[in-house]
Amino acid sequence: MTATATAASAATAASAATGGALDTLLVSLQLTDSAFPSGRYTLSHSLEGFLQAKAVSATSMPVLLTDLLRHSIGPGDATALALAHRAAVTGDWDTVAEVDQRLHASKLNRELRLAAIRTGRQLLDTAQLALGGPILDRYATLVTAGRAPGCQAVAAGVAYASGGVGTEQAVASDLFAFAVSFTGAALRLRLTDHRRAQTTLRSIAPAIKEVTAAALRREAADLGGCVPAADIMSGRHERAEARMFAS
Amino acid sequence: MTDDVLRVGVAGPVGSGKTALIEALVPVLIARGRRPAVVTNDIYTQEDAQHVRRNLAGVLDPERVVGVETGACPHTAVRDDPTMNLAAGAELLERFPDIDTLLYESGGDNLTLTFSPVLADMFFFVLDTAEGEKMPRKRGPGITDSDVLVINKTDIARYVRCDLAVMTADADRVREGRPVVLTNSLTGDGIDRVADLLESYRRVSA
Secondary structure (H helix, E strand, O other): OHHHHHHOOHHHHHHHOOOHHHHHHHHHHHHHOOOOOOOHHHOOOOHHHHHHOOOOOOOOHHHHHHHHHHHHHHHHHHHHHHHHHHHHHOOOHHHHHHHHHHHHHHOOOHHHHHHHHHHHHHHHHHHHHHOOOHHHHHHHHHHHOOOOOOOHHHHHHHHHHHOOOOHHHHHHHHHHHHHHHHHHHHHHOOOOOHHHHHHHHHHOHHHHHHHHHHHHHOOHHHOOOOOHHHHHHHHHHHOOOEOOOOO | OOOOOEEEEEEOOOOOOHHHHHHHHHHHHHHOOOOEEEEEOOOOEOHHHHHHHHHOOOOOOHHHEEEOOOOOOHHHHHHHOOHHHHHHHHHHHHHOOOOOEEEEEOOOOOOOOOOOOOOOOEEEEEEEHHHOOOHHHHOOHHHHHOOEEEEEOHHHHHHHOOOHHHHHHHHHHHOOOOOEEEOEOOOOEOHHHHHHHHHOOOOOOO
């Protein structure tokens, strides 16, 4: 919490007097909301590729989500988010840039890299406007200068830091946002319905907690997941003749 | 937007002639000395992007046509959360800084589709006569709020029991006099008028 307090931007400092904890919750809710414009609704996070290969069903979709959280998003995006968040809080911009580059390099498919960068830069753009603060401005300078690619997870980490949200809550929030985006894609791909999607989201809470804890422990050298099957599905999806989603 | 690029949206139902309008418009713009590029929002395939590249081969560099997937949400992609289109447009401008006109074709959608003012400086809504004479009377923000309403496929009106005079009068009435253009994009009828109206939205350089 000490580190978080250091990170407090002017806006957060002002709100601290009127209930900082509640304010950071509101920041989390806003950044996690699927209505936050970062284009995530165009992504299926490899799910459409799995469906095209007939390698996922309505029954196995939640299992696939849990697997991706544990072995792809957790070691990759969530870890990058945690590392970038901590580094942004302490003003260690070299580390923020390095984490961003590592995360980008860990994504093996073009469409996954492109999706990360497109959503990241758009998230950054709107967060700068909506949340504001020197932390986001500094990171935007790095991205514009080409020193950091601007991956979604890193941009989100910096945005959460700017809003005074603690590392753990930031990681859990973004993992939940991923799960919402994934189940939203599943809904449009007829792999779930509006009620079962909510059951899935609640049932994966233990996995999100576990993945959050692991991400908080991981170091930069361990950044990056290992999901060869998902990478192959994404690779095939990239060349698929027909698709609804950008990933 | 702070640059001198005119961003133009093209909306309308499935099959009304959004792609055909763009394919007819681009050569006219190029003949007028403009340097356009196209972002298509395909629903399920890259059909539109490929169609535009194929039909404009020799006129427009295929690299200046990109497709954006919309996750089955065409209206979200141009109105509620246009970020992926903004990203695609920004990437095109980064690669080809000479572009002065960006055409965004939305996925085919219903009559409520409008473009975010952040994404497009102006937008066309394309109807066609085969959809039925009644379409303008149905209104919907696409028909009433678009900057220019285009009624395409005028040549087949008589075969689909569509009275163009009624359709145009209804369109004029619900749009309170804002521009309505009749086109046949395959022969080029009306396209000069479309290009004139597009140009009228270009900011005068300081």
